[in-house]
Amino acid sequence: MAPPATSCRSPTPTTGSNWSGRSATGRRTSPLTLGHGSNVIASDTGHEGTVAVMNTRGITVKRVNDDTVAATVQAGHPLADLVQWATAEHLAGIECLAGIPGTVGAAPVQNAGAYGQQVSDALDHLTAWDWDMGRLRTLPAQACRLRHRDSRFKNDPCRWTILTATFHLTRSPAAPITYQPLADELGVHVGARLPVAEVTAAVLANRHRCGLLLDPHGSDARxxxxxxxxxxxxxxxxxxxxxxxxxxxxxxxxxxxxxxxxxxxxxxxxxxxxxxxxxxxxxxxxxxxxxxxxxxxxxxxxxxxxxxxxxxxxxxxxxxxxxxxxxxxx
Ligand SMILES: Cc1cc2nc3c(=O)[nH]c(=O)nc-3n(C[C@H](O)[C@H](O)[C@H](O)COP(=O)(O)OP(=O)(O)OC[C@H]3O[C@@H](n4cnc5c(N)ncnc54)[C@H](O)[C@@H]3O)c2cc1C
CATH class of the missing domain: 3.90.78.10 (UDP-N-acetylenolpyruvoylglucosamine reductase, C-terminal domain)
Structure with missing residues (x-):
């Protein structure tokens, strides 16, 4: 439920190096950064100022070791597409995030999570434009202060525009199941490890049954x-x-x-x-x-x-x- 804005930009650079962050009067300004707007309620009068909507997309993969890859994902990439890609590649670490709407760049903001897994389980580092310091920053996951549905970004919203997030994903069965309703859905005990695709499918089936999937055309769309x-x-x-x-x-x-x-x-x-x-x-x-x-x-x-x-x-x-x-x- 995103707001009308007095101006709206769709940033394309992933380095942010040409973002002066200064208005015509020379004052430092920061935009309201949005992804898909699935976790905001905008006031009836909208937002006074610039809204930057992240539309950047793409995944770059680097080998870390025989079992692990580092997937660097653009902030505007849909989280659901990232999970689908990882599932197809048999890469574990984010399988329980299947079905969470929104963008990859927004996911660290509230350390998005479900079914016993959250962004902090797989995030290695991210890059962000720091509007206070006026420069690009690389933040290791530890520096993001990711806690239960919380992070430094959530508590200091005007300071940061997250540009990319890098996840470490492993070629292995999915992480051990820790959430009882998911174990029940799969018919296994807590602690079981299953192929990534089985876990993703079970998460999506459970979300569907519980009304946790966003249907843009259904009666619960807004x-x-x-x-x-x-x-x-x-x-x-x-x-x-x-x-x-x-x-x-x-x-x-x-x-x-x-x-x-x-x-x-x-x-x-x-x-x-x-x-x-x-x-x-x-x-x-x-x-x-x-x-x-x-x-x-x-x-x-x-x-x-x-x-x-x-x-x-x-x-x-x-x-x-x-x-x-x-x-x-x-
Ligand atoms: C049906 C439904 C189910 C959901 N299920 C879950 C769930 O299971 N678990 C869960 O954790 N959440 C869930 N959510 C909440 C939401 O999907 C997540 O919080 C998601 O990460 C928001 O992504 P978005 O792109 O829509 O962010 P937006 O709503 O656009 O933004 C959310 C916040 O992040 C900030 N932000 C967005 N992008 C950036 C960026 N690039 N840099 C800096 N700040 C940014 C915004 O300013 C805002 O404060 C659900 C929402 C819906 C509608």
Whole structure:
């Protein structure tokens, strides 16, 4: 759900070396960088300033050793196409990211992940234009501060335009399955290792069944995916709510997290529930809000806040929106 902008550029260079980052008045400016806009909610008045939409594409492969290749991918390359390519090449490391919409350049921003795997598992380094320093930077994965759905880019959005991402992928079976629903889908135990193509197919089948695949022509087409992150909970909250049936898991940073979807349903929301004019829970899953005729971005943001308040009243747990709000908000 991307914004109207006062100007829009589609950068082509991968080095960024001709990006002065200065406006006509000589002031340093930075654009709002977007990929496919699948994880942003733009204000009704749009964005005051330049929006750079990443359309760069391509994958360059270099041998690291007998088992490992380094795949350097342009920021505008669709993540789904990258996973499809890796699957066809029998390269493991990103197979569980199948079906996540958006671009490769946006994937490190919230350390995109699903089914027990995330960008940080395979990212080696990336290149980015640093608008503060006015130069191209190469950042090793460690310097990206990738955490659960978080990174230094998410916390400092105007500073960076990610240009390429380099993943280390291995010629091997897929990484061990760590996520129980995926193990169930495959009919194996957690820890099993299977061919990459089998895992990718199972992830896509499970996403399809759970309403997690974006259908651009379906009734849920206007959406930004899950609207809340699974909230961090204390050990006491985890014990209390898992006893009530709430799925609780430990994320890759060791933090206990409760299921945001379960908390919404416990509070009374259901798939298809109408929250405001033109805004309702997806027909397939409560955690996805969809926009229809009559919806406004302001209404969407108010709906998020209403849901969050009601869940906090019912459970004492605070939900934080996952999509990024861009533009001016009253
Ligand atoms: C149906 C659906 C399912 C989803 N499932 C998942 C999932 O399973 N796991 C998951 O993690 N996410 C999921 N998402 C969220 C979303 O797909 C990811 O966050 C994705 O990485 C966003 O890519 P994009 O190109 O659309 O980014 P955009 O929405 O365009 O941008 C997202 C953020 O990244 C910034 N950004 C984008 N490109 C760059 C760049 N090149 N340099 C610097 N900053 C940039 C933007 O400014 C913005 O803050 C889902 C979304 C939908 C709609």
């Amino acid at each position: 959406q930004a995916g899950s609207v809340f992150l699974n909230p961090p909970v204390s050990a006491a909250q985890a014990a209390r709510w898992s006893a009530a049936g709430c799925p609780v898991h430990t994320d890759s940073d060791g933090q206990l997290r409760a299921s945001a979807g379960w908390l919404l349903e416990h509070t009374g929301y259901r798939p298809g529930y109408k929250i405001a004019d033109g805004i309702r829970c997806s027909e397939r899953r409560t955690l996805t809000l969809t926009a229809h005729d009559g919806a406004t971005a302001t209404g969407f943001a108010l709906a998020l806040s209403e849901l969050s308040v009601q869940v906090e009243i019912a459970t004492g747990i605070k939900l934080r929106p996952e999509p990024t709000l861009v533009g001016a908000w009253a």
